[in-house]
Amino acid sequence: MPTKIEKDTLSGQNTTGHEWDGVKELNTPLPTWWVYTFYATIAFAVVYCALYPSWPWLTGHTQGLLGYSSRAELRQELSAQAKERAGFVDRIRAASLADIRKDPELFNFAMAGGRSAFQTNCMQCHGAGGGGSTGFPNLVDDDWIWGGSIDQIYATIEHGIRNSDDKSRQSMMPRFGVDGLLTGAQVAAVTDYVLSLSGKAKATPEGAKIFEEQCVACHKAGGKGDQELGAPNLSDGIWLYGGSRDAIYRSIFYARNGSMPAWSGRLDEATMKMLAVYVHSLGGAR
Amino acid sequence: MASPARQADRATPRPPTPEPPLYAPRTKVYPRAVSGKWRRIKWATLVVLLGLYYVVPWLRWDRGPGAPSQAILIDLDHRRGWFFDVVIWPQEVYFVTGFLILGAFGLFFASSLFGRVWCGFTCPQTVWTDLFMWVERMIEGDRNERMRLDRQPMSAGKAIRKTLKHTAWLAIAAATGGAWVFYYVDAPTTLVKIFRGEASMEVYAFVGLFTATTYVLAGWAREQVCTYMCPWPRFQAAMLDEQSVIVTYQKWRGEPRGKHKAGDSWDGRGDCIDCNLCVAVCPTGIDIRDGQQIECIGCGLCIDACTQTMEKVGRPTGLIRWDTLAAQQAKEARSAPVPWRPVRPRTLLYAGLLTVVAAIMLVTFALRADTELTVQRDRNPNFVRLSNGDIRNSYAVKVLNKRRTPRQVHLAIDGLPSAQLGFVGADVEGSGATATLNVQPDTVGTFRVFVTVPASAAPSGSKPITFTVRDEAGSGRASHDAVFVGPGR
Numbered sequence: 001m002p003t004k005i006e007k008d009t010l011s012g013q014n015t016t017g018h019e020w021d022g023v024k025e026l027n028t029p030l031p032t033w034w035v036y037t038f039y040a041t042i043a044f045a046v047v048y049c050a051l052y053p054s055w056p057w058l059t060g061h062t063q064g065l066l067g068y069s070s071r072a073e074l075r076q077e078l079s080a081q082a083k084e085r086a087g088f089v090d091r092i093r094a095a096s097l098a099d100i101r102k103d104p105e106l107f108n109f110a111m112a113g114g115r116s117a118f119q120t121n122c123m124q125c126h127g128a129g130g131g132g133s134t135g136f137p138n139l140v141d142d143d144w145i146w147g148g149s150i151d152q153i154y155a156t157i158e159h160g161i162r163n164s165d166d167k168s169r170q171s172m173m174p175r176f177g178v179d180g181l182l183t184g185a186q187v188a189a190v191t192d193y194v195l196s197l198s199g200k201a202k203a204t205p206e207g208a209k210i211f212e213e214q215c216v217a218c219h220k221a222g223g224k225g226d227q228e229l230g231a232p233n234l235s236d237g238i239w240l241y242g243g244s245r246d247a248i249y250r251s252i253f254y255a256r257n258g259s260m261p262a263w264s265g266r267l268d269e270a271t272m273k274m275l276a277v278y279v280h281s282l283g284g285a286r
Numbered sequence: 287m288a289s290p291a292r293q294a295d296r297a298t299p300r301p302p303t304p305e306p307p308l309y310a311p312r313t314k315v316y317p318r319a320v321s322g323k324w325r326r327i328k329w330a331t332l333v334v335l336l337g338l339y340y341v342v343p344w345l346r347w348d349r350g351p352g353a354p355s356q357a358i359l360i361d362l363d364h365r366r367g368w369f370f371d372v373v374i375w376p377q378e379v380y381f382v383t384g385f386l387i388l389g390a391f392g393l394f395f396a397s398s399l400f401g402r403v404w405c406g407f408t409c410p411q412t413v414w415t416d417l418f419m420w421v422e423r424m425i426e427g428d429r430n431e432r433m434r435l436d437r438q439p440m441s442a443g444k445a446i447r448k449t450l451k452h453t454a455w456l457a458i459a460a461a462t463g464g465a466w467v468f469y470y471v472d473a474p475t476t477l478v479k480i481f482r483g484e485a486s487m488e489v490y491a492f493v494g495l496f497t498a499t500t501y502v503l504a505g506w507a508r509e510q511v512c513t514y515m516c517p518w519p520r521f522q523a524a525m526l527d528e529q530s531v532i533v534t535y536q537k538w539r540g541e542p543r544g545k546h547k548a549g550d551s552w553d554g555r556g557d558c559i560d561c562n563l564c565v566a567v568c569p570t571g572i573d574i575r576d577g578q579q580i581e582c583i584g585c586g587l588c589i590d591a592c593t594q595t596m597e598k599v600g601r602p603t604g605l606i607r608w609d610t611l612a613a614q615q616a617k618e619a620r621s622a623p624v625p626w627r628p629v630r631p632r633t634l635l636y637a638g639l640l641t642v643v644a645a646i647m648l649v650t651f652a653l654r655a656d657t658e659l660t661v662q663r664d665r666n667p668n669f670v671r672l673s674n675g676d677i678r679n680s681y682a683v684k685v686l687n688k689r690r691t692p693r694q695v696h697l698a699i700d701g702l703p704s705a706q707l708g709f710v711g712a713d714v715e716g717s718g719a720t721a722t723l724n725v726q727p728d729t730v731g732t733f734r735v736f737v738t739v740p741a742s743a744a745p746s747g748s749k750p751i752t753f754t755v756r757d758e759a760g761s762g763r764a765s766h767d768a769v770f771v772g773p774g775r
Contacts, residue, residue: 108732127666129667131667131670140667140670141670143673233673236673237675238671283670283678283710
């Protein structure tokens with residue numbers, strides 16, 4: 001029920017003309033600058049919608065006149081970056097692993113690239129510093145299951161361990177307990193024998209005999225291990241699945257056959273080379 | 287509906303309270319040209335300072351291959367400051383702090399002696415404003431012509447003059463901004479790149495920024511920078527005392543002022559003939575006869591103006607002159623003259639602090655090491671147990687070689703007798719307890735160092751050790767403290 005618009009003497013502003021029981025409403029419009037900024041944002045939105053992908057549709061979305069896509073932009077940035085690094089990357093690809101290590105410039109580039117690739121692809125299992133954890137080998141120490149030379153490390157990265165890759169490193173420890181090859185007591189006896197190799201328990205003749213029959217083929221005499229077969233050294237202080245009596249018992253009873261993916265399908269040759277240089281430098285170099 | 291009583295109450299008019307404006311409107315200042323001793327000194331200062339500013343980046347200095355040949359260059363990309371034969375690394379940025387402290391004390395010292403001499407003669411704001419005013423005068427004429435021009439309605443002639451002036455200002459501003467970036471990038475190559483459109487975005491952005499600030503501050507803002515923006519006038523009162531030499535109007539001699547015709551007697555009146563010249567020439571538009579004011583930048587142009595007038599009417603010059611407040615008061619009171627005392631506790635203190643800071647900087651500079659060592663221990667994993675039980679820690683060792691020649695340094699550690707060192711990388715030779723590291727010229731050499739001890743010698747928890755490097759000649763030496771961590775108890 002708008003009646004008449006009057007001027008309020010106190011504030012000097014007009015009323016809206018509305019009145020309820022003597023209460024009148026002052027007309028306080030939005031500041032002009034605010035209103036025009038608001039109109040400007042609407043205009044901006046219209047232009048934006050025309051130029052850029054914006055409206056969802058049943059089967060996709062509007063493409064916009066500029067044909068912009070953030071994925072294409074990323075692709076462009078990545079290829080620009082690859083182009084920038086091409087010089088070094090080509091040299092890494094052409095050089096042998098040994099040569100990379102001899103050339104300080106290439107070595108520094110490989111270390112930086114290897115570190116970054118390690119943080120993206122390897123640290124999930126091997127730890128940010130390569131320290132590993134139970135079941136995932138420590139890459140910083142000097143104990144290598146499949147060999148710690150730089151070429152061996154490269155081969156492990158390229159083809160992985162116990163996977164479907166044709167050249168994957170393969171070997172299998174039998175499930176002595178589960179498959180009934182040994183009784184619980186026999187497993188316990190051989191466990192003592194394994195512990196005795198690093199002086200942590202007293203071996204029984206029975207344990208020695210079982211080790212001779214069942215384990216020596218891979219783990220070699222004295223439990224020194226065989227890197228060709230990925231059979232760990234059982235006589236040192238390093239235990240991938242734990243060195244307690246209980247852990248070793250379980251390893252024999254259930255067997256341990258850890259695997260690692262082959263990276264040749266996911267990473268390019270230069271990246272794997274840089275990774276090998278980096279991992280080799282962590283300290284286990286042989 | 288509203289009750290009539292309330293309606294009446296509401297309608298009672300109240301006296302309107304006009305709100306004072308928050309900002310004083312700017313009165314445009316049209317400083318008049320003046321000539322004289324202080325104007326000449328100001329021109330000379332301007333030529334020297336602007337000359338230095340524009341010429342310095344072009345000085346060349348041969349440092350041999352692989353180093354910039356610009357005598358003074360702050361190379362942000364490579365994180366080096368080049369000052370002739372001195373190279374400053376980012377670690378030594380405290381020299382900049384030292385120079386800033388020297389600058390501050392120098393300013394205090396000069397102010398306590400001569401008032402706002404920095405503001406009046408050497409401040410960039412003053413120097414560039416002077417230059418811009420000179421350009422303005424060349425194009426639009428002196429004070430009266432400029433005032434007339436601004437009052438005129440727009441015409442072809444006015445438009446041409448205004449366009450010409452702003453074009454000239456922008457050209458000077460662009461040259462200023464251009465010269466600024468030359469302190470940070472190689473001047474000759476960048477100049478060519480700028481014109482070819484090949485320079486980096488940063489270069490264009492900074493040229494643009496300093497062009498804009500020069501144009502706005504020296505062309506438009508001028509005295510407002512000094513009066514409203516600059517903090518220095520606000521606390522100069524703490525630096526000045528009654529013995530500081532400042533621009534003063536000799537009131538005891540000048541008053542009562544009044545117009546004077548040739549041949550009139552000078553008895554019973556002051557020497558000030560109220561010609562208003564001191565006000566007309568003032569770049570901040572104040573009347574020095576009102577006494578010391580916050581707007582006065584101490585440029586001394588009113589002294590030149592007054593000297594002209596006093597010579598014309600045949601009265602002694604120095605009605606407006608450099609003087610101390612104490613001398614002024616003595617003359618006012620007709621008491622014994624007070625001589626200027628430049629040596630007083632305040633100036634002694636500032637001079638002393640200047641000397642001390644300068645001495646500290648000199649000693650620091652003289653003793654500055656050209657070899658530095660930092661050691662950072664790998665903490666993931668904290669330590670490594672090797673297959674034979676040995677405990678190993680690894681460290682990132684960085685050797686700073688500030689010399690312009692390749693260096694060989696010997697690395698050794700103290701505090702762990704049975705330790706063996708191991709290395710990764712092609713720049714290292716040696717094993718056992720010491721090794722030789724090869725560091726390229728003017729770089730930081732980074733090395734991975736493994737320290738291994740037998741299980742029996744491994745500390746329980748952490749043990750402090752010290753890494754030391756020294757070169758063959760023994761002239762470069764540095765050490766860094768670190769710890770070796772073994773298995774916990």
